[in-house]
Amino acid sequence: MIHFITTADHAYTLKGIRKSPYRRFPVACRTYDWLFRQRRIVASACVFTDLDRLRYFELAEAAKVYRRLRDAGVRVFNDPARVLLRFDLLSTLQRLGINDYRVYPAAQRPRPERFPVFLKCEEGHSQHFDRLLEDQAALDACLDEVQAEGAPLTRMLVTEFANTPVRDGVYRRHTIYRVGDVMLPGNSVIEGSPFVKYGQRGLSTDAEFEEIVAEMASNPYAERLRPAFEAANIDYGRADFGFCDGRLAVYEINTNPSIGLKGGSRHDGFNAAVDRGLRALIETLGEIGGEPVSARVAPSLWHVTRLRPVFGLRLSQP
Template sequence: MKPMTLAPVKRRVIHFVTLREHGYTFANAMEALDARGVHAVHVPWDTVFASETLAHGTWVLADFERLPPGALVAAGKVYRALKAAGCRVLNDPARWLPRADLMRALEVEGVNSYRCWRPAVQEWPDRWPVFLRRASGHTGAASGLLGNLDEARAALEAALDEGLPISDLIFVEYAAEPVPGRTYFRKSAAFRVGPQVLRAISVHGDDWLLKRGTSEHATESDYAEERAEMTVYPHEDFVWKVFEIAGVEFGRVDFGLRAGRLEVWEVNTAPNVRPPYEHANPDRTETVRLAFEGLVTALHGLARTPGEPVSIAGAFRRHRAKGTGHAMLHHL
C-alpha cells in the first residue's frame, strides 16, 4: 500500500474510491470521461488510508458495502477533510445505511412492504417464504427459498458451518414476482449522480435473483417501454426518496414490481458501469447508449478543476499513533 501520487493536473478531475480489486466497476466510465477531457482516477481505499495528503477535486466515495466498521469511521473522517478543503464529495460514510438497516428504514417509511430479520439478535421470520443472505457485499442468496422455521434454522446452521459470521447474516422475505402476464422476471434500476436521477437499463430472466439478465426473455414491447422511459421517467420521485433514505449521493438502486407496487432490492454504491453494445432490438441498443451517455455526462458535470492538495494527516491520527493506520485495510 503506497500513498497517493500527487502529480500536477491541469484538467478537471474526478476520483473514484473503491476497494483495490473493484476498480473495474468504474473503468468504462473513466475511459469515457478521459476521452472528454476529464482526468478520471481510481484510488483504492488502502491508498487513501496510507496517505497523509490527497489530491483536490471531485471525489466519489464508494464500495461501503465491503468496508469493515473501523474503515467506515476513517472514511467518514476523510470525507469531512475533503469537504472542508472545498472538494466536491459524493457519499458520506457516516450517513450511509447498510443493507439490513436500509431494509428496515424502507419498511418504516412505507417504501417496501417486505421484511428482514437478524438471527444474531434472535430474530426469526414470521412470514414466508424467505431466503438467507449476507448483509455485506453483493454475493446474492446464501440459501434457496425457505418455507418454514425448521428450514430457516437448518439454512442458518449450514451457513455457520461454512464459516459465515452470524453478525453478517439476515433472512429476507421473498419480494419478487414475474412480469405481469409473463413467466420471466424484471429487475429495474436507476442511478443517482449528485443532483440527478437517471434511468438505468432493466434486465430480464427466469431466475428471481437476476444477477444478470438473458436477452431471450424480454419482448419488443418491453424494450419499447424501456426506451420511452429514457425520455420521461415515471419513477423519478420514488428513486429520489430511496436515495435520500439510504444516504447515498452516487449509486444505483435495483427494484422490482410486486402486487402492483415497487419494492427496493438494494442500493449499490459501486455499481458496475457497462459500456454501450449492439443489440438485436434497436430500442434496446438506443436505451443502452442513452443510459451510458447520461451517466457519463452527469459525472462530467461534477468534475472540478483541482486546487491545492488536501491534508488528511489528522483525519485518523489515533489509528496511526497505534501503528495501525497504513495497515488498516491490509486484510482486504
C-alpha cells in the same frame, strides 16, 4: 480531477467511466489503501464507494478524510459516517413505508411475518443462496444446514421476497442512478430466476424490450426513488428495485455500481437507449466537479498501521 475511491478488488466497476468515449473530464480510480497513505491530494470532487466492503476502522478513517476534503472545498459524495448499509437501509425503508417487506438478522433465528424468504449476506452484492424458502420449517432447516456446513449466521440476513414475476417464472429488476441531485434511469434486466442480477440473454421479448426503452425515455420512477436515496444518505449510487403486487420494492442501493460501455443485446432500440443512458450518466458526472483544490488528508498513524501490506511492506501492529 474527480477521484473515485473503491476497494482494491472492485475497481473494475469503474471501467465504463474511465474508458467511456463521452468522458471529457479527468478521472482517477483510487483505493482506500492509497487514500489513507496520502498527505495531500488535488481534487475537484471525490466519490466514496464500496462502503459496505470496508472494515470498521477503514469506514471511520474514510469518514475523517471525507470531512477534511469537504472542509477544504472539495465536493464530496457518500459520507461514510452517514450512509446506511444493507440491513439499516432496508429496515429504515420499511419503517418509512417506502418498502413493505421486512429483513431480519439470521443469527436471531427470526420468524418472518410473510413468506417466501431468502438468505443473503449483509456485505457485498453477490447472491450466494439461490432458493426461496416457502415456510418457517424450510427456513429453520436452511439455517441449520448453513451452520452445519461451517458458515456463521452473523452478518447474514433473512429477507422477505418481494418481486412479482412479469410472466411465468420470469422476473424483472429495474435500476436508477443518482449523481448529486440528478436521477438517471438505468436499463432494467430480465431473468428466469427470482434473483435477477445480470439479465438472461435471449429471454426478453420484443414487447419487453420496448417497455424498457420507453421506461428509460420517460424516467417515471425518479421522484419515487429519491426518498430512498435521501434516507440512505447516498448521493452517488444505483438503486435496484422492482414491484410486488404493484408496490415499489427497493432491494439495495449500490455505492459502487458497475458502469458498462454498451448494451450488447439483439434489440437495436434497447442498445441505443442504453447508450443514451450511459452518455447522460458520464456527462452528469462531468458536471459535479469544480475547480481543483489541494486538500490535506493526512491520516492518523493509528489507522495507517492497520492497513493491508502493500509491495511487501509489513506494518507492525501496536
